[in-house]
Amino acid sequence: MLLACLLLSYGISCEATSRRKTIKAEDVALTPELVSKVAINKTVVITQGTFQSYDFVYNWVQHLAALNISQYLVAADDLKLVKALVKADIQCFLAAPPPSANQRHKPGRRNRRRQLEPGVDRASLISQISHMGFTVVFSDNDCVWQRQPFKYFAKFPHLDILVSSDLLTMHRGQRVKEELDPFAADLNTDFVMVRPTPAAQRFVDHWAAALQSTQSRPSRQSRQGAAAAHVRRRMLFSGLLRQGHEETFDLRGFSYKGWNGSVPFGVLPTEYWPSGRAFAGDYHEQLWGNRPFVAHVNYMGTRAQKRHMLREYGAWFEAWPQFYHHPGGYMLYEPNSLAHLLRRTLVAHEPDAKLRWKANLELLQHQWAQVTSAFAVAHALGRALILPRIWTGYRAFCNIEAAWARHPVHLPAFGLYHIANMERALPEQEYGPHIPFRDFAFLTRRGLPSTATFLWSTVDIQVCRPEDQPCSSRPVAAPLEDRSRETYLIPGNLTDEQLRQALEGLGSDKVLRFTGITHAFGGFVDPAATARFRRRLDLYHWPVTEHNMSGSWMGIWPNVVNQGEAAWPVLEHIPRSQRAATQP
Structure with missing residues (x-):
């Protein structure tokens, strides 16, 4: 009975364990073979989360499935989420080895910092997969995918990085056939596409290393610590690309060469990639005149x-069936x-x-x-x-x-x-x-x-x-x-x-x-x-x-x-x- 309770607490039923062998960290590691298995046209879509965000991860996966997008992987920050995802037949890997027994009972500063600063792991994940030779589309688990964006990305083969922003102002119509936004607000790394070019790989490596070197003591309040890490990750990404950047413009919209002119990148338009209050929900199409590709509900509270x-x-797709059955x-x-x-x-x-x-x-x-x-x-x-x-x-x-x-x-x-x-x-x-x-x-x-x-x-x-x-x-x-x-x-x-x-x-x-x-x-x-x-x-x-x-x-x-x-x-x-x- 005790074993059954422990298994259920990890989201694994006894029936599931009888059909599957015990999950080990090395069995769900990030490898080139795993990425090759799911990638289509050398492109893979990634999100990340902990077991506490399982329902958001589940909703994210269901939206991709509704669009017939199968080239995705979920980077699980803990083994408990891995077990729940395996049970739900969701493609995933363990983003980092599980903590040791001593760390599990007495979480030290390193564990708390890693929990509060997923941006470090995010940059490292993008770097690892990019060096495997794949295009990485990273999307936060509170993003809502409403249309396939891959054909849109294909319009800009000359850009190594396409990233959303926190811009709230609509710029469409100011220039003929504009397709990209100006670099006028902080870039939002909760949705970013990185191609496996040498310039982009060097930049992402530098971004990940800079995040590691700028870590500060984590806050005692986990929400404050996570928010601070989120802001630092975005500001560092934006600041690096802003260093010596040059603006160009053609019929496809704005484009830039950032990080001292070495990385060509573009800012995804707010109309198609709304963030926070720019996403008006059921009024979005009425306000902007189009349906977004991916909407991100950040800055909307808890x-x-x-x-x-x-x-x-x-x-929203419900991860827990009991939501529909109130006695x-x-x-x-x-x-x-x-x-x-x-x-x-x-x-x-x-x-x-x-x-x-x-x-x-x-x-x-x-x-x-x-x-x-x-x-x-x-x-x-x-x-x-x-x-x-x-x-x-x-x-x-x-x-x-x-x-x-x-x-x-x-x-x-x-x-x-x-x-x-x-x-x-x-x-x-x-x-x-x-x-x-x-x-x-x-x-x-x-x-x-x-x-x-x-x-x-x-x-x-x-x-x-x-x-x-x-x-x-x-x-x-x-x-x-x-x-x-x-x-x-x-x-x-x-x-x-x-x-x-x-x-x-x-x-x-x-x-x-x-x-x-x-x-x-x-x-x-x-x-x-x-x-x-x-x-x-x-x-x-x-x-x-x-x-x-x-x-x-x-x-x-x-x-x-x-x-x-x-x-x-x-x-x-x-x-x-x-x-x-x-x-x-």
């Missing part, structure tokens, strides 16, 4: 935020009263900008009031809440042209919700039971398993108030016969116990769709449950104030306060900077 955003955009079932609701609030945010020539800003805050606060009631109903019924789209009339796209002219727009969920806190396992005695949630695209996402029977069994729940007709004051669900879909009418302002009683006949195989969610919940019977729920909800939205409206990357944050429309109002939000030390 892994939880990136994951949820990609789910909303329909760009309590699912519920969603139809947002109401949004039309007039949306119209108020679209006054194009409003002389007082504060009125439009205020209208947008009212729009976001109105949506937060509804989702608060929905969380309470989901809490009472033990169901997972499928979040609705969030709409805004004021979304910051920095300096991307034409972004302000197309509103209202869909706001990624992490613009209003603190996704990491919503996923975190908080102590139940203080915050009440966890409330699972899903993205608004959950029911329509590709890759849904055939066993997801809830897709064909949605039930409408209409919430009425006592003054409405017909509306019973008894906490029961009255069926409505003259409907094309199974529909029930329930009174509003029910307690948690009354809600469970009214809907107890509807099983977890049915998705409950509520209308009039604002008036559905009247409060908890237990006052202690009320306090716990309010403490939980206080952590579910961004802690911002009127003087600090940049709590997330998208830049539009209201100070959420009580909404009188809600039957069960939300407590006034206290900014973190003003809370006592004992407050969450």
